[in-house]
Amino acid sequence: VALYAATAVMAGIGLREARSMFWMMLSTTDYGHAGCIAIAAMIVLFAIRLRGGTGRMSDIASGLTMAVFAVTRASMGHAGEGGFWSVALAVESVHFVGIGIWTGAVFVSAYFILSPARVASFAAGLTDRYLERMSRAALWAVVAIVGTGTYNAWHRVDSVDGLTHSNYGATLLVKIALVVGAIGLGAYNKFFGLPAAARSARGFAIVRGVLQAESVLLLGALAAAAILGTQQAPGAM
Numbered sequence: 735v736a737l738y739a740a741t742a743v744m745a746g747i748g749l750r751e752a753r754s755m756f757w758m759m760l761s762t763t764d765y766g767h768a769g770c771i772a773i774a775a776m777i778v779l780f781a782i783r784l785r786g787g788t789g790r791m792s793d794i795a796s797g798l799t800m801a802v803f804a805v806t807r808a809s810m811g812h813a814g815e816g817g818f819w820s821v822a823l824a825v826e827s828v829h830f831v832g833i834g835i836w837t838g839a840v841f842v843s844a845y846f847i848l849s850p851a852r853v854a855s856f857a858a859g860l861t862d863r864y865l866e867r868m869s870r871a872a873l874w875a876v877v878a879i880v881g882t883g884t885y886n887a888w889h890r891v892d893s894v895d896g897l898t899h900s901n902y903g904a905t906l907l908v909k910i911a912l913v914v915g916a917i918g919l920g921a922y923n924k925f926f927g928l929p930a931a932a933r934s935a936r937g938f939a940i941v942r943g944v945l946q947a948e949s950v951l952l953l954g955a956l957a958a959a960a961i962l963g964t965q966q967a968p969g970a971m
Contacts, residue, residue, distance in 0.1 A: 737769045768806045768814075775803035804830035811963050812890060822889065825882045832878035833959075837952050839872045840920075844945035853938070862932050865941065869924050876917055883913075889969055896968030905965060909958035916951040919944050 741759040742752035760766035779799040782792060804827040809818065813826035843864075846852070853861055887897075887906060897903035923944050930937025 737766065740765060740769075764814075765810055768810045771806040772803050772810070775799050775806065779803065800831060800834060801827070804828075804834070812967055813886075822886075825885050828878055829882035829886065832875040832882065833956075835875035836872050836879065837949075837956065839868050839875070840916075840945055840949050840952060843868050844942060844949050848938075848942045848945070861938070862928075865928050865931060869920075869928060872920055873924070876920065879913070880917075883910075890967035892967075892969035900968045902962065902965040902967050905958055905961050909955050909962065912951045912955040912958060916948045916955065919948040919951070923948075 737760065738752060738756055739749065741756045742749050744759060744763070744765070745752060745755050747755070760770060779796060782796050782799065785792075805823070807830055808814065808823050808826035811826065813820070813822040816822045847864065848861075856864075887910075891897045891900075891903055891906065897906065923941055927937065927941040927944055931941045
């Protein structure tokens with residue numbers, strides 16, 4: 735859908751008229767090539783996880799595939815304007831990896847791994863170990879996101895005026911507010927929720943509920959990020 739919409743934007747035509755230009759965009763533009771590689775990487779990653787591999791080679795393959803997706807996806811946005819070997823592209827790639835780890839951990843945990851029926855089948859202590867590992871992975875992902883996000887904002891907004899008097903800045907502020915809210919919920923779970931979950935079923939239910947609330951905020955942040963990709967950054971003007 736995003737690639738199809740990009741076709742219309744690039745050609746300056748409506749979505750209906752973009753149908754005839756879609757294949758040309760995919761086959762003749764760097765944006766189209768990157769989009770195809772990103773889609774292929776996601777398909778490969780899905781296939782790897784669908785097979786249920788848990789060994790070291792499976793983890794390495796998943797990591798490499800995620801890296802390919804992150805780099806190609808980053809090249810399709812503002813970071814790609816500086817060239818393939820630019821610092822901006824490297825920073826944006828790390829940003830995407832962090833987003834993938836954080837959102838993946840939250841969504842999979844909230845709606846799949848920690849479902850009551852699934853948890854009931856876990857061996858004793860397994861839930862606590864999973865929650866601890868999930869929390870640790872999310873923490874490092876958040877550190878990466880905050881660091882790379884700060885770099886991106888500094889270079890793209892360029893000034894306080896650009897932050898407060900532009901559509902890009904307004905959307906960025908919304909995204910930041912959503913991310914800060916999600917970080918707050920994650921912090922609550924780490925310092926209060928996880929200890930409570932280890933003591934009682936009610937504490938576990940609260941942790942899952944907080945994760946679901948966190949997922950809603952992250953979904954909003956992803957939507958804001960998608961909008962940012964269509965807006966002109968003040969620092970690029």
